[in-house]
Amino acid sequence: MEPSSGGTTAAARAAEVLLEFGRGSSGLGVSEIARSTGISKAVTHRILTTFVECGLLLYEPSTRRYLLGPAAATLGARALDVSPLRRAAREALVDLQRTTGETATVTGRLPGGRVYLDQVESTQEIKMTVELGRRFELYSGSSGRIILAHLSEAEQEDVLSRPLSRLTPATMIDPVALRAALQEARARGTCRSTGERQEGAASVAAPVFGADGTVVGSISVCGPSYRMTDEACDEYEGAVVEAAQRVSRVLGYRPTGAPVGESQ
Incomplete structure (x- = not known):
């Protein structure tokens, strides 16, 4: 996807969503992330679903909130090591x-x-x-x-x-x-x-x-x-x-x- 005048790309939006979880929250919902990033709820939900599928995030049905997953922990530990x-x-x-x-x-x-x-x-x-x-x-x-x-x-x-x-x-x-x-x-x-x-x-x-x-x-x-x-x-x-x-x-x-x- 070609970047828009604001430099936004699919990858940049996905990264922006994931970086929201580095702020120390115990969990984030779709609306909260969309409001913070300015990304639509529909796009935010698709990004979150993809991250859940690859283990970067976990979804808690009881609270309808997302948490960092085991793959994110692995990446974080590796990032510190190197x-x-x-x-x-x-x-x-x-x-x-x-x-x-x-x-x-x-x-x-x-x-x-x-x-x-x-x-x-x-x-x-x-x-x-x-x-x-x-x-x-x-x-x-x-x-x-x-x-x-x-x-x-x-x-x-x-x-x-x-x-x-x-x-x-x-x-x-x-x-x-x-x-x-x-x-x-x-x-x-x-x-x-x-x-x-x-x-x-x-x-x-x-x-x-x-x-x-x-x-x-x-x-x-x-x-x-x-x-x-x-x-x-x-x-x-x-x-x-x-x-x-x-x-x-x-x-x-x-x-x-x-x-x-x-x-x-």
């Missing part, structure tokens, strides 16, 4: 956790979102952990906002022009305030968050760049907010930046103007 960013970040995460004592994470960029690819958990009794493989928005939390801060202005506006959901009382959803926060994060090279995505949690993150210079993800340290104070974030910030730069180098990134043979 992710270049996940592999490149592993040693840096181990060292970052040892340095800070808190949980270290790596996040990968998705179209309009992000996903945690790996973590090295804190050894402390009370600690923060993240959900690997689940899609999160870019505007909330330090790991997402530092990625958003390094996207183009058009990409930022595409995110900020949409309705933004308040995940906690501290979630920043005002576009004006978010634009200012993005400018600050880009200038500083790091981003901090306290209770914006998850109450009681705090984090500091730095961007990871690919060989072509585009932002591909982020590295963060996260922990309970009573430990991740401003003073602690000041202390950990340098280690987070160093870890992110280390991963960027492994991925082949070299800043413009860096001497030949020097990656960062």
